Amino acid sequence: MDHDSRKIPSPLAMKAISDDIAQKYAPKHASSITEIVILPVDPYHLHAYWALDGEKMSLLDDGKAGELILRVHWLPEAEREAASSKLWFDIPVAPFPKRKQVTVPVDATWYVAEIGLRDAHHQFTPFACSNIIHVPQARMAVTSVQETAKERIIRHRVGPARPSTEAIYDESLIDAQIKRTLAEKNLHKIRALLPVPPSITKQSKIYDEMKIDAAIQAVLRQRGINVSLEASTKSVTDRKEKSPSGLGMNSSRP
Amino acid sequence: MNKGLLCLVLHAHLPYVCHPEAGDFLEERWLFEAMTECYLPLLQVFDRLQEDRIPFRLSLSLSPTLMTMLADEFLQGKYVAHVQGLIGLAEKEVVRTKADPAMHKLARFYRRFLAETLQVYQERYQGDLLSAFKKHQQAGNLELLTTAATHGFLPLLSISETAVRNQVRIGLQTFESYFGRPPQGFWLPECGYYPGLESVLQEAGIGYFFVDTHGILHASQRPRHGIYEPLDCGNGVMAFGRDRESSRQVWSAQEGYPGDFDYREYYRDIGFDLDLAYLAPYLPEGKIRVNTGIKYYRVTGGDQQKAIYEPQKAREKARLHAMDFLQKRQRQIEKLSRAMAIPPVVVAPYDAELFGHWWFEGPVWLEAVLRQAAGDPGGLQLGACSDYLKVFPDHPVATPSASSWGDQGYSSFWINDTNDWIYPLLHKAESELEAAACQWRDKQLHAWLERALNQAARSLLLAQGSDWPFIMQSGTTVDYAYKRITDHLARFNYLMDAIKNHRIDERYLLALETMDAIFPGLDFRDYCP
Incomplete structure (x- = not known):
C-alpha cells in the first residue's frame, strides 16, 4: 500500500468519498436465495x-x-x-x-x-x-432431588436438564452462600442448604476460608457428592465489573 | 518451579480508529487516553524494574489493530498534539486552583504527569512504543502474544472456517511484521472459544490459548486438576483456564481492589465538571464534553461527598493491595500443590486498559506485585504459560467447552436484539469474498484489481471486529459503532461492485486504502477456502 502521497485525496475529498459510498452502497438484508x-x-x-x-x-x-x-x-x-x-x-x-x-x-x-x-x-x-x-453444556449445578424430614440430600447434576419443577442450585452460588453464611455467623441458614459437619457447627470467630473449604469438601466427599467449591463465574464476568476489550475507552464518551 | 506458577496476562486492545479524513476525531481519543494512562505507564514500570535489575516475567497480548495504530505516524503526530493540548489545560488548572491548596497540588501533579508523559514518549521512546515492548520481549521480561486480526468474536464468525482462519492468520502476520517472530500463545478475542477452533490454531502454529474457567471445567472430560493444569485439546494445542479468584480480586467492583475508597475516581473528570466556556479550547469542536484525564476526587465510598484525591496515599494502598494479592496467590498455590501431582499454574488475565485508565493506580500495583515477588526467591514464582509448558509438556486430553469471558459466559453479549442484525450481513459478505477469491485466485490481475480485492478483504475484516456489537449492547457510542460497521460493509459492497463490473475510480480506491490503511501484507487469495 505504498502510494504516491501527492495522489492521496485531501481529507475533505476522502470524507466526500466515504459519504458517497456510504450512501450508495449501504448494506441491505435483501437476498435472492432462500x-x-x-x-x-x-x-x-x-x-x-x-x-x-x-x-x-x-x-x-x-x-x-x-x-x-x-x-x-x-x-x-x-x-x-x-x-x-x-x-x-x-x-x-x-x-x-x-x-x-x-x-x-x-x-x-x-x-x-x-x-x-x-x-x-x-x-x-x-x-x-x-x-x-x-x-455448550450449562454451568454445573447441584440439584435438590430428595428431601427428608430432617435434611436435604444434595446431588450433583450431570447431563441433560431436569424438569423445571426441580429446584436447581448453582454450585458456585451455594459456595458463596456457605461462605457468606459462615462469615456472618448465621450457621442455622446453612442447615437448610447442606448437611453441616459437626466440626464447623460452632461459630468461628475468625473467618478462615481455607478451613471452611476443607471442612465442607470433607463432608461432601464423605457423602459422595461431587461438588467443587468455586466462585460464581458471573461475578467476575459481569460487564459491570470489568472493562471488556475494546470497551475500555468507550465509557469515556458522554 | 517450586510449588507452582502464577501467570499474569495483560490483553491490550482497541478497535482500529484512525480517521485521516477528519480533524479532531472524537473516538481517536480512546487510543490517546490509553497511551497516556496505560501503555506508557506500563512501559515505564517495565523500564524501572529493568533499571533496578529486578527480574520479572509476565505476558502481554497486543492486538493487531492496536499495534497498527501505535505504529501509525499520522496517529503518533495527533497524539503529541493531544498531549500538548492537555498540558495547556493543566497549566490553566494550576492557575485556576491557586486558592485551594489541595486542588492546586493536584493540578501541579497533572501538569508534571502530562509533561513527563510527552517527554518520555518523544525522547525515550521516539514515539515508537512497539520497539519499547520488543526490548522487554528480547530481555525475556515479557512474553508477547497477539489476537485475531480485528478482534473478531470467533464463535459467531465460525459459520465460515475461512473467516476464522484469516482472522487468526492475519493477526499473526501483523504481529510477526512488528516483532520479527510469531508468538507462541494466542489470545482469543473475549476468550471466545468453540470446539474445533484448536485445529485452526494448530494450523497457524499456535501452542496455547486461554479460555474462561467454565471452558475448562466443562470440557469433554472433566480435568483432574480443574483450571490449574492446561488441557491438551487433542492436537497438542493447550488451553489454559482463567483463575476466578485472582480475577475477582482485581476486576470486581464490589470486592476488587480498584473500588478502594482511596483510589482515584474515574467518573469525576473536569471535562464534565467545569464550565463549558472555560474548557472549550480543549474539547472536540469546542463543545463536546469528554474526559480530560484531570480528575480531582477519590472513590470515597457510599453516598458521601467525594473527597479530594491523594496520590501518595493511593500509591501506598496499591502496594498494600499488591502484598495482599501475592499472599493470597501464595496460599492458593500452596493449597493446590498439596492436592496436585504436578505444580499448579494459576492464570490471571486482565484487560491491560484496566491498569492506569480505569484503575489509575493499577501500574503502581503491578510494579509492586512484580517487585515483591522478585524480592522473595523462595516465594511465588511468576512466569508465562510457555514457561510452564517447557517444564510440563504433557497434559490430559479433552476438548474445552464453548465459552467466553463476557457477561453470562457465552456469546449472548455479541448476539442479541441490539446487534443481531449484523450477522447476516457479515456472513453474506464473507461468502461473497470467498467466491471472488476463488474466481480470481489463479488469474493474472491488473494492479488495481488486486488492490481492490485486498481492500475488500480489509473492509470485511474491519466490519468483523467484536467491538461494534459489544458497543451496541453496552449502549455507549452506539451511533459510532453502527456507522463503522455499515461504512465498512458499504466500502466492501462498492469494491465488490467495481470488481464485478471491471471498473473502479482510482481516487476512490486510494481514498479507501488511506482511510483503512491496515494489514499491508494481506492477500485476498487466502480467502479461497
Whole structure:
C-alpha cells in the first residue's frame, strides 16, 4: 500500500468519498436465495436468521398457503441430519424481521433448524435447512432431588436438564452462600442448604476460608457428592465489573 | 518451579480508529487516553524494574489493530498534539486552583504527569512504543502474544472456517511484521472459544490459548486438576483456564481492589465538571464534553461527598493491595500443590486498559506485585504459560467447552436484539469474498484489481471486529459503532461492485486504502477456502 502521497485525496475529498459510498452502497438484508442459518448463543439459546426468495415470499402474501414455521430439531445421538431427527418443535414466525432467538430445552447437544410452511393440515414443507450447531453444556449445578424430614440430600447434576419443577442450585452460588453464611455467623441458614459437619457447627470467630473449604469438601466427599467449591463465574464476568476489550475507552464518551 | 506458577496476562486492545479524513476525531481519543494512562505507564514500570535489575516475567497480548495504530505516524503526530493540548489545560488548572491548596497540588501533579508523559514518549521512546515492548520481549521480561486480526468474536464468525482462519492468520502476520517472530500463545478475542477452533490454531502454529474457567471445567472430560493444569485439546494445542479468584480480586467492583475508597475516581473528570466556556479550547469542536484525564476526587465510598484525591496515599494502598494479592496467590498455590501431582499454574488475565485508565493506580500495583515477588526467591514464582509448558509438556486430553469471558459466559453479549442484525450481513459478505477469491485466485490481475480485492478483504475484516456489537449492547457510542460497521460493509459492497463490473475510480480506491490503511501484507487469495 505504498502510494504516491501527492495522489492521496485531501481529507475533505476522502470524507466526500466515504459519504458517497456510504450512501450508495449501504448494506441491505435483501437476498435472492432462500436460506437459514443458526448460531449457538448459550446452553439454552440459539439464534436463527433466514432469507426467502421472491417465490417463497409470495406464498406468504395472503396467508392461505399456511404459516411460516421455524422447525428446530434436536439431534441427541450424533444424528446429524434433520431428516433423521425424531424430536422437534415448531415456532410460528413472522416473515420479518427474519431472525429469532430460540430457547432450546437441552444443553450440551446438537440442533438443526428448518424454515418452511405449515399448511392447515399440519403438513410441513421445508424451504431450507440450516447448518448444524452444538450448544455448550450449562454451568454445573447441584440439584435438590430428595428431601427428608430432617435434611436435604444434595446431588450433583450431570447431563441433560431436569424438569423445571426441580429446584436447581448453582454450585458456585451455594459456595458463596456457605461462605457468606459462615462469615456472618448465621450457621442455622446453612442447615437448610447442606448437611453441616459437626466440626464447623460452632461459630468461628475468625473467618478462615481455607478451613471452611476443607471442612465442607470433607463432608461432601464423605457423602459422595461431587461438588467443587468455586466462585460464581458471573461475578467476575459481569460487564459491570470489568472493562471488556475494546470497551475500555468507550465509557469515556458522554 | 517450586510449588507452582502464577501467570499474569495483560490483553491490550482497541478497535482500529484512525480517521485521516477528519480533524479532531472524537473516538481517536480512546487510543490517546490509553497511551497516556496505560501503555506508557506500563512501559515505564517495565523500564524501572529493568533499571533496578529486578527480574520479572509476565505476558502481554497486543492486538493487531492496536499495534497498527501505535505504529501509525499520522496517529503518533495527533497524539503529541493531544498531549500538548492537555498540558495547556493543566497549566490553566494550576492557575485556576491557586486558592485551594489541595486542588492546586493536584493540578501541579497533572501538569508534571502530562509533561513527563510527552517527554518520555518523544525522547525515550521516539514515539515508537512497539520497539519499547520488543526490548522487554528480547530481555525475556515479557512474553508477547497477539489476537485475531480485528478482534473478531470467533464463535459467531465460525459459520465460515475461512473467516476464522484469516482472522487468526492475519493477526499473526501483523504481529510477526512488528516483532520479527510469531508468538507462541494466542489470545482469543473475549476468550471466545468453540470446539474445533484448536485445529485452526494448530494450523497457524499456535501452542496455547486461554479460555474462561467454565471452558475448562466443562470440557469433554472433566480435568483432574480443574483450571490449574492446561488441557491438551487433542492436537497438542493447550488451553489454559482463567483463575476466578485472582480475577475477582482485581476486576470486581464490589470486592476488587480498584473500588478502594482511596483510589482515584474515574467518573469525576473536569471535562464534565467545569464550565463549558472555560474548557472549550480543549474539547472536540469546542463543545463536546469528554474526559480530560484531570480528575480531582477519590472513590470515597457510599453516598458521601467525594473527597479530594491523594496520590501518595493511593500509591501506598496499591502496594498494600499488591502484598495482599501475592499472599493470597501464595496460599492458593500452596493449597493446590498439596492436592496436585504436578505444580499448579494459576492464570490471571486482565484487560491491560484496566491498569492506569480505569484503575489509575493499577501500574503502581503491578510494579509492586512484580517487585515483591522478585524480592522473595523462595516465594511465588511468576512466569508465562510457555514457561510452564517447557517444564510440563504433557497434559490430559479433552476438548474445552464453548465459552467466553463476557457477561453470562457465552456469546449472548455479541448476539442479541441490539446487534443481531449484523450477522447476516457479515456472513453474506464473507461468502461473497470467498467466491471472488476463488474466481480470481489463479488469474493474472491488473494492479488495481488486486488492490481492490485486498481492500475488500480489509473492509470485511474491519466490519468483523467484536467491538461494534459489544458497543451496541453496552449502549455507549452506539451511533459510532453502527456507522463503522455499515461504512465498512458499504466500502466492501462498492469494491465488490467495481470488481464485478471491471471498473473502479482510482481516487476512490486510494481514498479507501488511506482511510483503512491496515494489514499491508494481506492477500485476498487466502480467502479461497
